[in-house]
Amino acid sequence: MYRNRRRQLLGAAAMTVIALGLQNRDAKAQENPNAANPMPPVVVDQGNATPSSKKAVRKKIQSSGGQSTSTVSEQSTSEPSNPLDSPDEAEVVSGVGSKGMAVPLTSTRLSRQTIQSQMPASSDTAQLLTTVPGVSLFTSGGISSLPAINGLNGDRVKVLVNGMVISPACTNQMNPPLSYIDPSQVATADVIAGVTPVGKGGDSLGGTITVESLPPQFADVSEGVRTSGSISAFYRSNGDGIATSAHAEAATRNVSLGYTGSWAKADDYSRGDDGPIVRSTLYQAYNHALTLGMKNGADLFTFQGVYASVPYQGYVNQRMDMVDNDAWLFNTRYMTHFNWGTLDVRAFYHQTKHRMDMLEDKSGAMPMSVDGTDAGYSVKAEIPLTTVDILRIGNEFHRQTLNDWWPPVAGMEPMMGPDTFIDINHGTRQRLGTFAEWEHRWDRAWSTLLGVRNDMVWMDTGDVKGYSSMYAADAAAFNAQGHARTDANFDVTALARYEPSATETYEIGYARKTRSPNLYERYAWSTGAMAADMIGWYGDANGYVGNLDLKPEVGNTVSFTAGWHDRARHTWEIKVTPYYTYVQDYIDANFLKSQSSMGGGMDMGGMGMMDMASTEFVTLQFANHAAQLYGVNVSASLNLWESNVYGQFGLTGIIGYVNGENLDTGDALYHMMPLNAQLTLNHRLGNWSNAVQLNLVNAKDDVNALRHEPTTPGYALVDLRSSYQWQNVRLDFGIENVFDKLYYPPLGGVDWADYAAAGQSGLISPVPGQGRSFNAGVTVSF
16 A cells, blocks of 8 residues: 555656656747737636736636636726626735735635636536645535545635635535535635635634635726626536526626526436436525625725525435525625725624435435524734735634434334434534734745634534434433533644745745534434434445544644746746645544444445445544645646647646545545546637646545445546637537546545435445536626
């Protein structure tokens, strides 16, 4: 196993060295900053471009590739204004911590152009992040994938949607934060992988994902009342997927009112190689957002109300499905400027009513209900102390409440009746965070950032009970203990950046990050197989039990980033980031008991290795362990060729590798993404843009033995995308998985839906990926 790891690391290092050699050999020949209409950098913006480089790429490029630079966003004067296209960079609201060392070299921004190019392929906002170095996705529902950063997943990744902390209100995390915003509503998505400034972290380990919706647009002085809008429609052949979105806005010079709505629906998709459908992959979702903006000079006030509804969503790797999810979200923001600096204030409230049961693909019935709320605020200030010193300070509060109960099922006593099962009884989780960070520029080449943070976390819940007396022992043992817990968490971040010349940048960072357990990790109480199987967001068909004695996780991360590029940052660029994380009290799991009565076993996805016995579904209990994760992320871009006749050609690529290990047991951590790469050839000729993308994933054979994680074979997928802008109409066309390859995503979990349809006997397979799909879209702006 360790030899395989060394071979993978050496392979990744060799690819990096070869790429660096080629780039340095051809750098002078490739560098041509005075060329007309230069090919922009198609790697997403890493947040460190100089003002001069931004000006050099200011002209808008309509990119159909998987990656683009956020600074390339200005509408050509000959093109119509489209609020759903690419708002000017100046119109995207930039708050505290939007520049300087507060944006590490490991930051990536997805621009509106990049997002729009991916909209024909998916209605899952998390899927937008697949072009970001270090990001991988857990398979979940059709619009509810769970992002992981550098191998750290779930609640270890901080996700902010318009500044809101949205806690999943579900035992399986079926409603993660990104499921509450449709891709059509996203203006920008920022990702920090690894070492994160304290002002953007807190209660997380792996990094931060920040998604902002379309900002309010205002009329010019001469316009009076300005109106604008757009309508989009998309079709995806695999699963007969349909998605629509609309935007309308009316604005004066100081007041703006806008509406954005979307609807998406798909049936079960078909696997590759002209195979059958993959059960429990259907979904339907609605999203409506109303935004009010008021501007007074440079000060801005916004208020947004959102209604998000998911009538149903299948979950192929879970025993349950979502049968209803209604949510209301409200957020407000006030950004103002004083002589001493900038003040950024946000507040939010979120309420979700979530219902689970089994859709037709799965037999049986088991209603489950969750009501959850989130409320909070953040107050941040950025104070330029001198011309070379910046102080950022802030205070945040977040309160989560959760009620989780399971109504009885007639005729299923005593296992599922006659009483209501109380899983979480008025659970609360409150966090108060305070931070301060100091940025200093020592000279032209050296800059540093030092930040400290404290988060106080208070958790509590009430007494519980089961369906019947068969759960009495577990309930009594839980109720006899005190439930209130208080965690005092402290974080530190230190970053140093060195820019010796206009063609190279280096950054080294250290972060100590802390995360307290979530409500289910601490308070899920039943050891019964049926009840425990309802807990868990891993897609492994195993059961989980909480642990009142859990300690907060403490992660210590060291990373180093080296970046080389031409002077203008738009002919070629390469960036390499190795990292290492040691996690004290990592929340993993311990074996509690086997579930021999559940039947079946696990198939290795065509690897031809071992088949698991019928006793291999297990019940586990969350427990603290020591763990380590290490890996490397590589991203690169190259302007290949420019021609007045044939257009512009560019090449981008990313490589990722991560390895995680439980140091107490020697077992691999669950759901570590194997060595993978993405290579995209981009082309633009006038208003016509094209991309050919190759996705390469190595075989996953280093798996978590405790959960009996299935192995998966390696694969290569080819995707095509094309778009054309004609006056106020944009046309999109694409083919996903061109050769209809049968493959199994390494983080897909097990295909419980197919296994259940077969009577829960025989072998259980990894979840197959989606087969070939022809995608088309049209957007009309006015």
